[in-house]
Amino acid sequence: MAWTKTILRINLTTGEITKEPLNMEWAQQYLGQRGLATKYFTEETDPNVDPLSPENKLIFATGPLTGTCASTGGRYSVITKGPLTGAIACSNSGGYFGPELKFSGYDMVILEGKSPNPVYLSIFNDKVQLRDASHLWGKTVWETDGMIKAEVQDPLAHVATIGVSGEKGVLYSCIVNNMHRAAGRSGVGAVMGSKNLKAIVARGSNGVQVRDPQGFFAATDAGKKVLAENAVTGEGLPAFGTQVLMNVINESGAMPTRNARDTVFEGAHDISAEAMAEPRRSDGKANLSTNQGCFGCTIACGRVSTIDPTHFTLQGEDKERYKHASGGLEYEAAWALGSATGVNDLDALTYAQFLCNEHGLDPISLGSTIAAAMDLYEEGVINHNTTGGIELKFGNAEALVKVCELVGIAEGFGAELGMGSKRLCEKYGRPELSMTCKGQEFPAYDPRGIQGMGLTYATSNRGGCHLRSYTVSSEILGIPEKTDPLATEGKAGLVKAFQDATAAVDSAGICVFTTFAWTLEDIAPQVDTACEGGWSVDKLMEVGERVWNMERKYNMAAGIMGDQDTLPERVMKEASKAGPAKGLVSGLDKMLPEYYELRGWSQDGTPTGETLSRLGL
Amino acid sequence: MNITFKLYATLATSLPAEAKKNQITLSVPDNTTILDLIDKYNVPKESCHLILVNGNYTPLVSAAQTQLSDGDTLAIWPPVAGG
DSSP: OOOOOEEEEEETTOOOOEEEOOOOOHHHOSHHHHHHHHHHHHHSSOTTTTTTSSSSOEEEOOOTTTTTTTTTTOOEEEEEEETTTEEEEEEOTTTTTTHHHHHHHHHHEEEEEEOSSSEEEEEEEEEEEEEEEETTOOOOOOHHHHHHHHHHTTTTTTEOOOHHHTTOOOBBOOETTTTTTEEEETTTHHHHHHTTTTEEEEEEEOOOOSSOOHHHHHHHHHHHHHHHHHHHIIIHHEEEEEEEEHHHHHHTTTTTTTTBBBSSTTGGGGGHHHHHHOOOOOTTBSSEEEEEEETSSEEEEEEEEOOOSGGGGOOOOOGGGGOOOEOOOHHHHHEEEETTTTTTOOHHHHHHHHHHEEEEEHHHHHHEEEEEEEHHHHTTTOOOHHHTTTOOTTTOOOHHHHHHHHHHTTTTTTHTTTTTTHHHHHHOOOOOGGOOOOOOEEEEEEESSSHHHHHHHHTTTTTSSSTTTOOOOHHHTOSSOOOOOOOTTHHHHHHHHHHHHHHHTTTTTTTTGGGGGGOOOHHHHHHHSSSSSSOOOHHHHHHHHHHHHHHHHHHHHTTOGGGGGGOOOHHHHSSSOOOOOOOOOOOOOHHHHHHHHHTTTTTOOBBBHHHHTTTTT | EEEEEEEEEEGGGGGGGTTTTTEEEEEEOOTTTTTHHHHTTEEEGOOOOOOEEEEEOGGGGGGGTBOOOOOEEEEEEEEEOOO
16 A cells, blocks of 8 residues: 555666566565665666666656655655766655656656657556657756647646756756756756656556555644644745755854855855845845745745846846746755855846756756856866856856856856866866765755764765755754754764664655654654554664665665765865854764764774674665 | 844844844843843744854753853844755
């Protein structure tokens, strides 16, 4: 129950489409979505495969709660080997696409090989087809979404697609569904493009069966009550979105600014949630039009925004599509495109965010890569000739917008930026200027000011990432309890606990934002009444730990060893200049040995035979 | 002495009208505590979740005892989160 118990397998090379039963033994060990799809992926895919070769596989996976009435039960994940990192990639998205895939009757779609010509996959219940996409190749996300809906003559179908950036192999291109929601990180869009697969459209009419319907309604109702009555999920997130963090993190002195040269951004307020709510002079409207929720979500943290009609980004020809309300800034995007680049122009950042949605770009990696390029420019390593005449200095909003446009279509200097900051900085002989872990740009929390996030980034299985272990919740926000962000003591256990719990949540089909209010005590009854197998808190934690070790094992087989559990030199050696963390660097070396020990790994970061055996790996 | 007082998110409505960008500089008597300012500006105590003095966390239970110093920045948020 809750699982459809059916997998769709698509061989893009031959065009063969098959259905197969879900491995229910694995479902009991890995639950769904991130966990179960990673199990399939790691069993079927050579760890040494070139991520952009036909031999790599790409899995779209739902969880057992996807498509149910559980709050936030609209999630799906894309699992593959990531081209940005060479590590396991798993990107999670909301919107409405995941449930539609489930309603069509499939827990996951496994895509293998490479189509000889551009195609898109059409899934309407049992009717599954590969259709010609040559007319869609070269189109943006927004164009493709509308064209496919018109072609299938169903405005209620849901589309997940890549933009031109994915077609051209921008290494942090994403897969965007419902125009504004994205499987954003690690370059899953580039893998899709390498397979000549432009999009997937889904429309289903099957429901999701649960094991104990009465019990499930009671459990999900109780969960929704907790979310509604919690000040964060019931009030803060819907009203202010994630962007409320801009001033919090800046005031805490943990805002990576100008490529992490600084940890406090003087322009933070100008690009914050509070600024988004202020009426502007030109038309009296605020940047924020309204909030928005994904399928089944009772939090609704999404932002819908407009750009000031007098702003420079809307002047000139061919700008009509940006003059309407569209997916606005979330905190990570506002940080990457703003604080990291030193740009405090809210409308320029909103425009850049629109471009990310239109072209399918991960704003975190994009902004951080631009910040690295700005650092190279300010250092005199690159110049006007390199950038095609763009004055790529910190704080230059016009330059930011221009390079975002170029990366979106992978042209000019934008093609170089599309490699990501690691390859860019290595190319120009300054690898230390890349703010990456395992090749992926780390996000909006400076490891000098929030020590647990340093360990989080360094040990993340998909490279620099906040969504694998969001210790900010405890270290800054006091959820579930306050810890000292400047201390290294106790952070190894905190990171491990967050990593395992998050892996379980990501395998269930729900959003990790529920955990600002929910613990696994709230989640377990929902999974248990939906699924066979007796899903207790302990079982979920065991699944989470198993998933984490499975990902680690795959990465090590791919050559990503413990010596890569590290951070950029800048945050390890250059002390924070201001704020509470003034004088501090990351204390990663103090936390890592304890973390390995708690994980049951050897001191070089290798899971021991005993640990793997205990977890059935 | 002078204090920079910042209120964010739903607490911003408790700031004086002349405040800009969620902050205002106040002249206050020596020995002023965090709780003095919370009371003076009718900031709902039950919503004072994250209290930072110069970026450093101070629990609400210590607000009555924590005296501010000249040049300090006091910033307060209700329960918020993101990511």
